[in-house]
Amino acid sequence: MKMSGGVEWALHCCVVLTASHTPVPAAKLAELHDVSSSYLAKQLQALARAGLIHSVQGKSGGYVLTRAPESITLLDVVRAVDGPGPTFVCTEIRQRGPFATPADACTTPCPVARAMWAAEDAWRQALAAVTIADLARDVDANSGPEALVGIQAWLTSGTS
Amino acid sequence: MKMSGGVEWALHCCVVLTASHTPVPAAKLAELHDVSSSYLAKQLQALARAGLIHSVQGKSGGYVLTRAPESITLLDVVRAVDGPGPTFVCTEIRQRGPFATPADACTTPCPVARAMWAAEDAWRQALAAVTIADLARDVDANSGPEALVGIQAWLTSGTS
DNA sequence: CTATACTCGGACACAATGAATCCGAGTAAC
DNA sequence: GTTACTCGGATTCATTGTGTCCGAGTATAG
Numbered sequence: 001m002k003m004s005g006g007v008e009w010a011l012h013c014c015v016v017l018t019a020s021h022t023p024v025p026a027a028k029l030a031e032l033h034d035v036s037s038s039y040l041a042k043q044l045q046a047l048a049r050a051g052l053i054h055s056v057q058g059k060s061g062g063y064v065l066t067r068a069p070e071s072i073t074l075l076d077v078v079r080a081v082d083g084p085g086p087t088f089v090c091t092e093i094r095q096r097g098p099f100a101t102p103a104d105a106c107t108t109p110c111p112v113a114r115a116m117w118a119a120e121d122a123w124r125q126a127l128a129a130v131t132i133a134d135l136a137r138d139v140d141a142n143s144g145p146e147a148l149v150g151i152q153a154w155l156t157s158g159t160s
Numbered sequence: 161m162k163m164s165g166g167v168e169w170a171l172h173c174c175v176v177l178t179a180s181h182t183p184v185p186a187a188k189l190a191e192l193h194d195v196s197s198s199y200l201a202k203q204l205q206a207l208a209r210a211g212l213i214h215s216v217q218g219k220s221g222g223y224v225l226t227r228a229p230e231s232i233t234l235l236d237v238v239r240a241v242d243g244p245g246p247t248f249v250c251t252e253i254r255q256r257g258p259f260a261t262p263a264d265a266c267t268t269p270c271p272v273a274r275a276m277w278a279a280e281d282a283w284r285q286a287l288a289a290v291t292i293a294d295l296a297r298d299v300d301a302n303s304g305p306e307a308l309v310g311i312q313a314w315l316t317s318g319t320s
Numbered sequence: 321c322t323a324t325a326c327t328c329g330g331a332c333a334c335a336a337t338g339a340a341t342c343c344g345a346g347t348a349a350c
Numbered sequence: 351g352t353t354a355c356t357c358g359g360a361t362t363c364a365t366t367g368t369g370t371c372c373g374a375g376t377a378t379a380g
Contacts, residue, residue, distance in 0.1 A: 002366080003161050003247040004338065011272045012253050025356065034256040038341050045358065058348030061356045074275060087163040093172050094303075096194040099311050101303050111298035112171045115234060119286035126279035138271035143254075143261050151259050162337080164367065185327065198370050205329065218377035221327045 003082060006043040009035060010081045011074065011135065013044065017053065018069045018136045019152040023062030028155060043081055050080035069133035075124055077132075088116040163242060166203040169195060170241045171234065171295065173204065177213065178229045178296045179312040183222030188315060203241055210240035229293035235284055237292075248276040 013029050026044050030037030044063055047053045052072060053063045065072070090113035094101045109117070140148055173189050186204050190197030204223055207213045212232060213223045225232070250273035254261045269277070300308055 001161065001163050001242045001247050002245075002249070002338095005249065005251065006339085007248070007276075008251060008253060008272065015272070023356090027356090032257045032259060033253050035253070036340060039339065041357075042340085048357090055357060056348090057346060057356050057358095059350085059353090059355050060348075063357090074279070082161045085162075087161050088167070089162070089165070091165065091168060093168060093193050093195070097192050099192065099307065099314070101307070105303065108302065111295055111302060112168065112175070114298075115287075115290045115295060116167075119234070119283050119290075122286040123279050123283035126282040127275075130275045130279075135271055135275060138274075139254075142268065142271060143265065147259065147261070154259070162367095166368085183327090187327090196369060199368065201328075202330095202369085208328090215328060216377090217327050217329095217375060219324090219326050219379085220377075223328090 001087065006039070006046075007078055007081050009033065009040055010043045010047055010077050011132075013040070013063075014047075014052070014065070014069075014072065014077060014132045015136050015139055016151065016155070017063065017065050018132060019148050020155045021064070022156060023056040023060065023064050024155050025062040028062070032151070032155075046081050047077070050076070052076055052080055065132075069136060070131050072132045073128045074130045074132075074135075075127035078127060086117060086120055088113065088120060161247065166199070166206075167238055167241050169193065169200055170203045170207055170237050171292075173200070173223075174207075174212070174225070174229075174232065174237060174292045175296050175299055176311065176315070177223065177225050178292060179308050180315050181224070182316060183216040183220065183224050184315050185222040188222075192311070192315075206241050207237070210236065212236055212240055225292075229296060230291050232292045233288045234290045234292075234295075235287035238287055246277060246280055248273065248280060 012033060016029065016032065017024060026041045027037050029044075030040045033040075044053065044055075048055045048063070051066060054066045055061070055063055090110055092106070092110065094110055095103060095106065108114075136148075172193060176189065176192065177184060186201045187197050189204075190200045193200075204213065204215075208215045208223070211226060214226045215221070215223055250270055252266070252270065254270055255263060255266065268274075296308075
């Protein structure tokens with residue numbers, strides 16, 4: 001099992017978008033991270049579809065966060081980019097084969113699925129406990145406060 | 161992101177193997193669950209490679225649990241079948257692009273990766289807290305105690 | 321002791337999902 | 351009114367998961 005690599009890009013983009021209140025084009029975000037701009041566009045579109053960021057078209061358009069960074073959780077981003085469905089899917093094995101349990105006895109989910117889903121819930125809960133604002137603060141502490149200011153200046157400037 | 165479907169099969173097989181202390185061939189497990197025997201063999205081989213089950217060759221061979229069901233956790237099975245690697249991989253985006261943070265400043269992992277890995281740890285911890293024995297007990301409670309006895313009888317009998 | 325039949329084990333194709341790309345529709349600025 | 355720049359979805363390629371097959375090895379039966 002491997003998570004979509006686009007999640008990492010999307011998270012970094014959200015952190016960067018924290019620094020600018022004006023629209024930032026996808027091409028600039030791509031150059032900042034040195035990744036494929038065409039593919040990054042896909043992830044940003046997913047974020048826009050989920051309502052996490054708003055797209056502004058036109059000459060000086062781009063993407064802006066719709067909500068405050070404190071109210072955007074990692075779970076929101078993961079669900080938007082990687083899909084909302086559960087990672088573990090139950091195929092109802094217990095209802096197949098010679099010893100199939102009758103359907104009317106399957107009022108509750110399969111114990112196997114229940115345990116797996118409980119673990120997934122723990123994962124989601126941990127993701128929901130962290131916000132983009134938390135990440136931005138940590139990055140700030142690691143890279144020094146001057147880095148973010150420089151990035152902000154570079155983002156707003158028209159330089160390539 | 162989607163988990164390998166083989167995990168479900170492997171878990172059910174482990175639960176069934178709880179009922180028999182004699183080797184059970186892969187073909188019988190496949191018929192019991194009504195799944196492809198060739199593909200199920202792959203998963204069982206993975207479990208054997210991880211040391212969770214022991215393979216017995218020869219005419220009346222098959223698979224047996226190596227340890228007590230209480231000492232086999234769901235995490236063991238998942239790691240064996242789905243791979244031990246982390247689902248989130250950090251590509252060190254912070255070290256790329258015009259504002260790349262120098263390598264000597266990267267003593268600690270990227271904050272983004274740290275948060276994602278913390279969530280994964282919560283997931284693993286939840287999986288490690290449940291054992292095959294717990295699952296077997298739950299299945300017993302759901303399907304009634306007579307089901308497991310019947311399965312055990314069918315497993316040991318030579319009937320197809 | 322020999323032959324046999326049954327078991328696992330790894331090597332081999334096929335399909336689905338993720339990764340990466342491109343060009344067209346729309347909009348704000350000039 | 352024109353222009354240039356933006357996003358958005360449809361398309362193509364690579365990787366991983368899914369499914370299958372046949373050969374190596376061993377306990378059993380004669």
